Amino acid sequence: MVKALFFKEWLKxxxxxxxxxxxxxxxxxKIGLNLSYYMRILExxxxxxxxxxxxxxxxxxxxxxPALIGLVIGFTQFMPEISADRLKxxxxxxxxxxAILLYMVGYGTLMLLILFAGTYLLFSIMVAYxxxxxxxxxxxxxxAPWFLAGFxxxxxxxxxxxxxxxxxxxxxxxxxxLFTETLLYHYAYEIYRYSIGYFFILALLWSIGILYxxxxxxxxxxx
Amino acid sequence: xITRLSRIFLVILTIFVGAVYLPQLYWVxxxxxxxxxxxxxSPVIQKFMIGHFGHGKYYFTDEDGHxxxxxxxxxxxxxxxxxxxxxxxxxxxxxxxRPISLNEVHRNNVSxxxxxxxxxxxxxxxxxxxxxxxxxxxxxxxxxxxxxxDRMEFINAKTNQINDSLTTIFTxxxxxxxxxxxxxxxxxxxxxxxxxxxxxFIVDHDWQLFHLxxxxxxxxxxxxxxxxxxxINWISVKEKELREFCGIAITEDNKxxxxxxxxxxxxxxxxxxxxxxxxxxxxxxxxxxRYITIRSEGHLTTYLTNRDYKxxxxxxxxxxxxxxxTAGVLSAFIFPFELNLQSGKTYFIxxxxxxxxxxxxxxxxxxxxxxxxxxxxxxxxxxRWFDLVLILLxxxxxxxxxxLFEQIE
Numbered sequence: 263m264v265k266a267l268f269f270k271e272w273l274k275x276x277x278x279x280x281x282x283x284x285x286x287x288x289x290x291x292k293i294g295l296n297l298s299y300y301m302r303i304l305e306x307x308x309x310x311x312x313x314x315x316x317x318x319x320x321x322x323x324x325x326x327x328p329a330l331i332g333l334v335i336g337f338t339q340f341m342p343e344i345s346a347d348r349l350k351x352x353x354x355x356x357x358x359x360x361a362i363l364l365y366m367v368g369y370g371t372l373m374l375l376i377l378f379a380g381t382y383l384l385f386s387i388m389v390a391y392x393x394x395x396x397x398x399x400x401x402x403x404x405x406a407p408w409f410l411a412g413f414x415x416x417x418x419x420x421x422x423x424x425x426x427x428x429x430x431x432x433x434x435x436x437x438x439x440l441f442t443e444t445l446l447y448h449y450a451y452e453i454y455r456y457s458i459g460y461f462f463i464l465a466l467l468w469s470i471g472i473l474y475x476x477x478x479x480x481x482x483x484x485x
Numbered sequence: 486x487i488t489r490l491s492r493i494f495l496v497i498l499t500i501f502v503g504a505v506y507l508p509q510l511y512w513v514x515x516x517x518x519x520x521x522x523x524x525x526x527s528p529v530i531q532k533f534m535i536g537h538f539g540h541g542k543y544y545f546t547d548e549d550g551h552x553x554x555x556x557x558x559x560x561x562x563x564x565x566x567x568x569x570x571x572x573x574x575x576x577x578x579x580x581x582x583r584p585i586s587l588n589e590v591h592r593n594n595v596s597x598x599x600x601x602x603x604x605x606x607x608x609x610x611x612x613x614x615x616x617x618x619x620x621x622x623x624x625x626x627x628x629x630x631x632x633x634x635d636r637m638e639f640i641n642a643k644t645n646q647i648n649d650s651l652t653t654i655f656t657x658x659x660x661x662x663x664x665x666x667x668x669x670x671x672x673x674x675x676x677x678x679x680x681x682x683x684x685x686f687i688v689d690h691d692w693q694l695f696h697l698x699x700x701x702x703x704x705x706x707x708x709x710x711x712x713x714x715x716x717i718n719w720i721s722v723k724e725k726e727l728r729e730f731c732g733i734a735i736t737e738d739n740k741x742x743x744x745x746x747x748x749x750x751x752x753x754x755x756x757x758x759x760x761x762x763x764x765x766x767x768x769x770x771x772x773x774x775r776y777i778t779i780r781s782e783g784h785l786t787t788y789l790t791n792r793d794y795k796x797x798x799x800x801x802x803x804x805x806x807x808x809x810x811t812a813g814v815l816s817a818f819i820f821p822f823e824l825n826l827q828s829g830k831t832y833f834i835x836x837x838x839x840x841x842x843x844x845x846x847x848x849x850x851x852x853x854x855x856x857x858x859x860x861x862x863x864x865x866x867x868x869r870w871f872d873l874v875l876i877l878l879x880x881x882x883x884x885x886x887x888x889l890f891e892q893i894e
Contacts, residue, residue, distance in 0.1 A: 311626055360487060396611050440502045457835050470487065472491075473490075477488045
């Protein structure tokens with residue numbers, strides 16, 4: 263049953279997922295080319311100075327990319343569910359309604375996790391080619407909140423699509439945008455070093471937001 | 486149960502967002518500009534001079550309250566304003582019975598400012614070691630950056646590989662000087678825009694202090710004597726034309742020391758009540774005096790010393806903080822607490838909660854009544870105690886959260 267549900271989810275996001283994976287890969291190539299360009303043009307020691315001492319973040323393309331990916335995957339996974347109220351059929355599967363919703367979100371989260379982990383791994387290898395471990399570590403900590411924002415945007419998108427009332431949707435979107443904004447500061451390296459744990463816990467609170475809107479969906483709440 | 490939990494989570498997230506953004510919005514709309522006074526010392530009248538700038542004003546008062554306009558102050562602070570006085574041909578030839586020259590005045594005017602943000606900022610632990618005596622006189626970036634592991638490793642930027650010969654030479658030199666790996670902290674001023682290079686100051690595993698430079702490609706390393714039980718937390722290295730000192734050291738227990746040169750040693754500053762996470766240090770020196778201002782929110786203390794750092798006089802000054810302005814007093818009634826992610830005191834993003842404002846309880850109680858009325862209207866009054874407690878504690882933020890996300894039956 264769960265396997266079939268996962269397959270259905272995969273069919274929906276398949277194209278978007280590969281597109282986003284390709285986009286990420288292109289961004290990686292772009293940053294890689296930039297790195298090799300600056301090492302040549304500025305000379306290695308000067309480029310290192312820019313990055314290490316001046317705090318030049320050469321990977322700012324990653325600030326909003328995870329959020330975009332979360333949004334696109336959320337859209338493609340949940341948009342079909344609300345057109346012609348298909349979600350009603352899904353919820354009639356012989357499973358608990360909450361369980362169905364959680365499996366759906368869980369599947370998307372898992373797929374995002376795979377994509378993001380792959381990105382982290384490839385990017386770490388690339389950075390480690392040009393810089394010592396100290397820089398790689400700084401990159402890891404600096405990027406963590408941005409990728410966390412990717413998950414938050416995905417969870418919020420899922421919850422917003424299941425909600426039927428536009429006013430409520432807007433309320434959730436406004437709160438989510440303001441929340442996500444607190445994860446996307448990028449004026450220096452490692453600025454979330456001491457707070458990323460708390461942000462992680464707070465971000466997790468969004469993950470079951472779909473149950474609240476799902477409840478309202480089932481009830482047919484009109485305001 | 487889990488559905489109810491999902492609603493509570495949404496309310497908590499609303500409270501978080503509210504506590505971050507609502508006070509921000511409030512302060513952006515109503516925060517008045519507060520300009521702290523600047524304290525100087527006049528060798529002419531032997532009194533502190535307090536500069537009041539901003540809000541269309543520009544005047545000085547001395548420690549007894551006498552007011553001076555800008556032109557008068559120029560003459561009372563001749564060392565600070567030597568350029569203006571010299572241009573007007575009004576610079577005195579001698580001061581305190583000692584003949585002075587413009588060059589001398591210029592070279593002896595030093596200032597170092599350290600903000601809480603400068604202390605322990607986010608940094609990548611790799612450092613360029615400059616050649617301190619470059620052949621062509623200009624400081625230039627080296628090809629290698631160093632880091633500390635169980636040795637001092639030099640990494641070539643071009644190849645990203647460890648340079649074994651440099652690594653061995655420097656590690657050996659450090660060991661010979663009595664260094665115990667690994668290093669706790671490394672302090673330097675890695676820029677080529679400075680009059681000379683003082684190299685790095687390194688705190689080893691046993692809290693000893695070492696001065697390390699590269700001279701003609703060879704290591705220069707010295708164990709700097711420090712007073713017993715002094716643990717250095719931070720050194721702000723600032724090379725100045727006047728090669729008497731090259732920075733200020735802050736200890737774990739917030740004491741201040743000048744890092745003196747020729748020979749290297751620490752000179753205690755007669756300063757108390759400094760907190761590196763909150764306060765600004767404004768160090769100023771001239772031909773005759775040193776004065777160190779420790780500035781916190783709403784008050785400052787200036788310590789005047791002679792050039793041997795013997796305390797001569799202190800001066801204290803107060804001014805209203807933003808919480809003492811009308812907007813600040815009012816804010817205490819509106820917001821039970823504020824959550825600042827960026828404090829202005831550090832680059833790091835932290836959950837900085839302001840202390841709980843008891844005055845906001847009035848509003849919180851009113852909001853509880855409003856919530857009850859609203860919920861009665863919607864026939865949602867049973868089992869609402871949790872929401873009401875939330876409003877009592879989080880006030881306006883909780884009220885918004887509870888209202889936006891209604892209870893689940």
